[in-house]
Amino acid sequence: MSPDPWTSWELTRRLSPRGQVRVMKRDAYGRLDENSYPSFYSVGPTSPTTPWCIRLADDAGVFRVLCFDFDGKDKHGVDADLMERAVDDCDALSGMLAQLAIAHVVCQSSGTGGRHIWLAIRGGASAASVATLARAARANFRTLDHGMMLNVAQGAARPPLSPHRDGSSSIVLRGSVDALTVPSTTTADLAALTVLLDENAPALRAQDTAPSGPVDVRHKAHRPLSAAGTAHMATIDGGANPSWTGFMCLLAAANAGWQLRDVEHAVKTVPGMEHYRTKNTGRGGRRLRNAREAQERLERQWAKAQQFAAVQRPLPASREPVxxxxxxxxxxxxxxxxxxxxxxxxxxxxxxxxxxxxxxxxxxxxxxxxxxxxxxxxxxxxxxxxxxxxxxxxxxxxxxxxxxxxxxxxxxxxxxxxxxxxxxxxxxxxxxxxxxxxxxxxxxxxxxxxxxxxxxAALEEQLVDQRHDLFSRAGLGHLAGTLYALLRTHPSVTIVSAARLLGVTTRHTTTVLSRLRHHRLIIKHAEGWARSKRDLRDHAARVLGVSGVLVDRAERYRLEREVWAWWQAELGRMHTVPRKRPRRLHVTSRTLAITDSTPGERSWPLYPRIGVGRANHREARVWAGNGMLAPDSLWWSSVA
Known part of the structure; x- marks a missing residue:
């Protein structure tokens, strides 16, 4: 904790760019249940009796202080996974600031563990330059709430040392508030920070992003991975942002076709998966997780990685726009x-x-x-x-x-x-x-x-949320999936507001909400209905007997593509001059292999026929489904 002798109100009076702060207002019962600051209070000798926040810009629209707010909460309150991600994101940005020698203060904003990073700007900064910086920071850190730095009129945050409505206070973890009272950061420093953030921003497909730290070149994954996935797996101690690196490892594994048992084996020793072995203490160190917590976190994150991988699978190779x-x-x-x-x-x-x-x-x-x-x-x-x-x-x-x-x-x-x-x-x-x-x-x-x-990211999250076995036609239906996806961006909905968002009648909306409530996918909220904290879609799909529907569909489509490619090769052979046709044996007569005569071409066996010489597509589908067309197949026929 910082030894600075400032009191919370004295520091506020020194930092506030305006003559008034915004304060909370008690309800009729004297409670502070709402996290809002509707009233104003003059910056004078006496402090307010309720928590307050200062605006970041002065009356002329010039930003005098900046606050990077890393939030580990969702609409239900504190989320353990998000909070750890927020702490890691805060540490990563603090490392960038230290790299550029920009003086800053890191605070634990309240007893729940959120993080604030404060900067004071010598001479102030324009709204345009701060907005560019805020967007660049948001592109790097998904837990960053950057709205206050985009709102030049009312963007505000609780200053260091100030009280919180839960009874705790903002605590200085690193840095000295003297860096805020005597500003040394210039607009050139902010521009350099923006450039660094742009250089380190994740690629459009996050799994293609460079590792966030040094890589152990000696590490080898026990199963094949992409080059980017291998680098993330080998990132020493998870790099500058262990939670982000850990999820990139899982996403690369999901894209490579790994199973949960492969991930469980890798997490024991893989450097990049440090996040699933230890947790950030918030004080610059890490401690071991207990076995149950580690396993539950890994399973949750693995399910999430598989969902994202399923949406990203059809994407072509990435390229830079010209x-x-x-x-x-x-x-x-x-x-x-x-x-x-x-x-x-x-x-x-x-x-x-x-x-x-x-x-x-x-x-x-x-x-x-x-x-x-x-x-x-x-x-x-x-x-x-x-x-x-x-x-x-x-x-x-x-x-x-x-x-x-x-x-x-x-x-x-x-x-x-x-x-x-x-x-x-x-x-x-x-x-x-x-x-x-x-x-x-x-x-x-x-x-x-x-x-x-x-x-x-918004489109991807929407596709991921509604793409589930439960929301297939045999389950709750596609409309239920659409409403479930909407609840990611809407903290809560009423029957009327949900009907308006979906464009259907309130009666139909009531039916959809009832089905979601029956399977505990949504819970009652003070202002209607909200997503439940636990994701119970898999459990609901098993109850309805639709678990695995999308996996089966994907496998069916894969077989259809394979049989179609086989038939197209057969048509090409049939229309080739007989003396130029390659010799192709029966599917059951040998082990198939990829020929090297023409790169990219595959050697196919003879297509199955019925008695009159017509193609037997049904039998071809059986052979494909049994794996007999695989280049490394060792099958010998028992059905031909």
């Missing part, structure tokens, strides 16, 4: 699309078909943002799996969206290549947003990439 003007138009179009979803919920939720169209459009927008191209190749089956739909439902949705002029099919599927789709420019809010003339330059790259990352 035309920022086009990317600016894409970001604007997707932003306008999300606005349209909110402004016209009835168009996108009144019927099951409209709801499916919204999901497919969301998936296409997500692919467009990820690739940075207006035209994206996407198969019907991939889009269906991303949205938790069936392939025929996805095909109908694509056809309806194209008829409505919301998307355009640029090329049809041919030669094993998926059809290409393009979002129309109808969603754009301005004229000529994708023109390349100098009069229509895109926004600055750092701001553009931050906006792109924020939109991609």
């Amino acid at each position: 035309d920022l003007t086009e990317l600016d138009g894409i970001v604007s179009s997707v932003d306008a699309l999300l606005t349209r979803f909110q402004a016209s919920p009835g168009r996108w939720g009144r019927t099951e078909a409209a709801l499916s169209q919204r999901t497919i459009l969301t998936a296409l927008a997500y692919l467009t943002l990820q690739t940075g191209k207006r035209t994206v190749a996407a198969s019907i089956r991939d889009l269906a799996l991303m949205g938790g739909l069936g392939r025929t439902t996805a095909a109908d949705a694509l056809k309806a969206l194209a008829t409505a002029g919301l998307i355009g099919r640029m090329t049809v599927s041919a030669d094993g290549n998926a059809a290409e789709w393009r979002l129309t420019t109808e969603f754009s809010t301005g004229h000529g947003t994708v023109r390349s003339q100098p009069l229509n330059n895109p926004r600055p790259p750092s701001e553009l990439f931050s906006a792109r990352a924020a939109l991609a």
